[in-house]
Amino acid sequence: MYAIERSGPDIVWDSYSAGYRLFVFDGVENDTAFDLFECQMSEVEPSARALTGDEKLWSIALLVDDCNSNRRLVWLSGGDYNKAPADEREWRMRAEMQDRYLRHRARKKRTLTLPDGSRVARLLDCPRFGSAAIALTAPATELSLSRSTGAALRDWNHQYQLRHEFEPAPKEWIDQGYELRARVQEEAGATVEVRPDFDTWVQ
Template sequence: MRAELADRRDTTWEDLGPRFRVFVYPCDAEDTRIIDIVDVSIDTVFREMRILSDDDRHLWSVALVRGEGAQRGLVWLSGYDYDDTPTDGVEWQRRREMQDRYLMARSRRGEPLVLPDGRRVIRMFSGWASSPLWESFTDEYVVDPRSLGISDDLTRDLLAWDGAIQDAGPDGPVPADSFETGLAIWRRLRDELAPIAEVRPDFWATGCGLG
């Protein structure tokens, strides 16, 4: 995130009748619900999302519709198109916001902490703990790789990657290849855990593209 001072004189028009497009992602095989909400404020849209999502029992996202005809496009305001596979750090961040909102609501209701497809969310990042795997909103939080049934080779490589970052210390430079190595390990984790969990690469720096 960055914040920049602005000058109100650098704009030439205003619009009090925006068109918002909201997406509600069902918990089963139904198609995603896509609804345009027009001539209201963003505050009204977010209030409506509580109803449309049944108090966050469904994943949802909101975009501002810009342009007309072939020039029409979307400016994402909350979340992202959940049906798309993220390809960079920004898209993973938006997916994370949607998932965390959904899982936090399930936690408040005392429901199992799983996504609509029944899988857990396992986060991967080095956080100065005994493991670089985490599961938000749970009592344990830090996840032992061995508890997930990960192969010995992958567990060893995962912990070695995390150890190299921790050895650098909080103020030292991390190994130059830590991001690329992390991506390679994440892909292996993603494949091994695919039946039971979505592995989210929370170490992914915003703006980095998928190689």
């Protein structure tokens, strides 16, 4: 996120009428959409919670019509769960949806699994313990990672520890983290979704 200060008026049009699309996901390639009108965002999110009870994954987008009357979406909360994340922002949007859903399951004392039955493994850097870690909603031994991958994770974390406390994480380190995520995902299999959560606070 970044901010730009505005010193003068630059708005030529505004409106209090907006349309939103609420997507409810039971899993990949299984969703339902609802269009909501004559409301504001402060009303849409409570409506999403009331409609789903947080029993399902959901996301919200602003409906925008371009000059050719083609309808477009601007994601406001979460994103398209049917689409594999392609960058840091899309991973964060996916994480927002998953964490909201899993928090609800935790409050209900239910098994911490996604709608398709898979678990979330969060690839993290852990400076407190001096080692890379994978936070899983089940014992980490279920991942059955190879020794070489475990060593690569430890080396990756060590590289991060060598930087100055206030120095941004190098791009090469972040890129390597995404490569390790794919490697861990391949070894973990389809019952686990490995998420690159190291990108949410290291910069």
